[in-house]
Amino acid sequence: MTTRHNNIRADIGRLWASLMRSAEIGTTPKGGLKRLALSADDGVMRREFVEWCEAAGCKVEIDPIGNIFAFRPGTDPTAKPVLVGSHLDTQIKGGRFDGILGVLAGLELVRTLNDHGIQTRHPVALVNWTNEEGARFEPPMIGSGVFTGGKALDFALSRTDKDGITLGQALGEIGFQGKAKINADMFDSLFELHIEQGPRLDDAKIQVGIVTGAFGVRGFVVEVTGETGHVGPTPMAKRHNALVGAAHVTLAVEEIGWSEAQNHGKSTTMRVKVEPNLLGILPDFVEMTCDFRHPEEPSVIKMMDAFKARIPELEERSRCRIAVKEGWAYGGMRFDADCVDLVRDAAQKAGYSTLDLLTEAGHDAMHVAEVLPAAMIFTPCEGGLSHNEAENVSLADIEPGVNVLLQAVLARAGAV
Ligand SMILES: [Zn+2]
Structure with a gap:
């Protein structure tokens, strides 16, 4: 040139x-x-x-x-x-x-x-x-x-x-x-x-x-399934509140992000849909969208695996069923x-x-x-x-x- x-x-x-x-x-x-x-x-x-x-x-x-x-x-x-x-x-x-x-x-x-x-x-x-x-x-x-x-x-x-x-x-x-x-x-x-x-x-x-x-990116949809009921009479021990399951998922995703924060890893829960989302009703279903990001592809895979490994514990604590439904990967x-x-x-x-x-x-x-x-x-x-x-x-x-x-x-x- x-x-x-x-x-x-x-x-x-x-x-x-x-x-x-x-x-x-x-x-x-x-x-x-x-x-x-x-x-x-x-x-x-x-x-x-x-x-x-x-x-x-x-x-x-x-x-x-x-x-x-x-x-x-x-x-x-x-x-x-x-x-x-x-x-x-x-x-x-x-x-x-x-x-x-x-x-x-x-x-x-x-x-x-x-x-x-x-x-x-x-x-x-x-x-x-x-x-x-x-x-x-x-x-x-x-x-x-x-x-x-x-x-x-x-x-x-x-x-x-x-x-x-x-x-x-x-x-x-x-x-x-x-x-x-x-x-x-x-x-x-x-x-x-x-x-x-x-x-x-x-x-x-x-x-x-x-x-x-x-950055390596993993996005995924988590479905939390519980059971509806009246928020008044239902005893604490008999509740399966999907929003509580979603809260446990959100915290687990957050903790996994912090565990890689020194290496610039990040995690987000960015969207939640709650059903039936009404006054007086225990939520029986939550769909949430989450995201892991990391400069190194193997590490973002590890973050995803770490989340999946925690699902049984999150289910036990929330008394809800938790499933990773859809996922996508890029970067x-x-x-x-x-x-x-x-x-x-x-x-x-x-x-x-x-x-x-x-x-x-x-x-x-x-x-x-x-x-x-x-x-x-x-x-x-x-x-x-x-x-x-x-x-x-x-x-x-x-x-x-x-x-x-x-x-x-x-x-x-x-x-x-
Ligand atoms: Zn742009």
Whole structure:
């Protein structure tokens, strides 16, 4: 690569203008975003993104799960595209930058290459993954899951939101169920830029996070079954209160998290559904959702095993039946060493301060890393706050990460 290419910088003001236009679509009263996957607002954002991509000379294609791909041609017809992107959907009380920064930084990358008349050997392809957040349709990261083949298309399209609308219907309503046959084999690699969503970079005033891999994650649903009865006359010794079982489960999950806290292990009980959830009635059923995370995959497996081993004791103490019903696992992987090196080289050449870290949140790039060389770059975010309407970054926070993305992708795609 020539020095000319090493010196080019993204137009951060232009990127900021795109981010602020996005921030007008689905704005919440507190200045955050509620742009749930495949909502009307998501449709508006998607159409605007497609227009921007086409205006930048890209050919846009939509796959059957609604992932948007925008292709900027390369010079070598045999070279596969380098993918760059993230997600434009948000949480219910989400921020303006989570995911959005990664998609619009990709767009800015293409616009910058256009400004400088730079061609690349590999095409560069932008991507907006469908339903990353999982706030409307569960599970999260479903668009990238279908892309990699990890999730079946029929399964994904049949997911329902709280009103019973399927993901497939919602895609149809906003006009984003495409026909393009696109799969991971067609691509060279993926680069995803994202805000850190934690405080490490911001606290240490470090400019660029080099994400080398991901925490191992185990999510699981626990069902606690007891027996209903009147809360008055039923003697203490004859109660089978499922909510008491759930309390024991919650404490056991918490204790297992603390037992690995010195090694950065974490545990959460995040959701509880209680039946019948009425005054005067002993609850007979609780469904709860829990989560273990650990930097080391073998350790997260141990946390899960430790929980299962405690179930007989929790059942005895609560006089309820406790069963682990569903589980899911992701993360625990390391990103592609070559792609990570390109990120590191780009940061070093630009003189940015860097920190190697693992992502503790789920990201589409983690799915994609199962089938393609991939890397992630983190920018600092104010106070490490995200999934919050007050989520914020400054231009100075994002400029280094955006330029590292630009240079790493240019190196991978081969500027000519
Ligand atoms: Zn995100």
